[in-house]
Amino acid sequence: MLRDMPELPEVETSLRGIAPHLANRRILKLAARERRLRWPVPTTLDAAVAGQRVTALRRRAKYLLLELEQGSLILHLGMSGSLRVLPASTPPGPHDHIDLVLDDGHCLRLRDPRRFGSLHWAQPPVESHPLLRHLGPEPLSPGFNGAHLYRLSRGRRASVKAFIMDSHILAGIGNIYASEALHRAGIHPHRPAGRIALPRYERLAAAIKSVLSAAIAEGGTSLRNFVQEDGNPGYFTRALRVYGRAGLPCLGCGAPVRQRRIGQRSSFYCPRCQR
DNA sequence: CCGGACGCCTGTCGGC
């Protein structure tokens, strides 16, 4: 199950995996076998991208940005999306919904069984697109720190876990890494965000950065899977300390890890280490 | 503005 969830590190790994194969390539055409993703992929998108050269690839939150000469493709992998670079003649398998056919005989192929992913066309500047405009800072950017979380959390009664998963506050923190970062920082996920002092937010910001960085570093070992036909592109075993470990001993103190729902999401935490 | 609930979708898993 976990392998099906692209969080920020998986998106970053996907970016690094496909980037060498797409940089400076020209998109001959878009071939869609299924347009019903999170939002319908508009047919007008096909003509918008055809013939354009890929000038850059970037990530913003969990969005992959393929910058072309006249605009950008915004791609979200949703909960089950994955990308591979294959010979364009490779027969598509189940759930292989979209191909970007390149000018070197290959294609970028999107597989997404649950179809929670999405694909959008954006006129420049891509940062002004409605999906990106209101996003908070990148967690791995130098501009993100504990003071940012502290300042925005004053007066907020929502749980700190919901707070750090709010993309307006901080971009790209999903359910898994929210639990992991809070455990490393020793903060109880249910604690109201407005009732946490600055030093603890500094610990939390550092934990967010370190857990994401470690996961990205681990993802580097799987980069070659992006060009393997039967590979499992970009996904890798995570070193998780609490997520999915309900009832198992906390790796810090041995107390049983607890699972509760916050909002509609499963949360995992150690009731002894996290206050 | 804020916080919480909802719904999209399908593979997997537990229970009977």
Added chain:
DNA sequence: TGCCGACAGGCGTCCG
């Protein structure tokens, strides 16, 4: 063994 309901999740949207 087979079936079927519950569950998982990102995130835009809606509602109070």
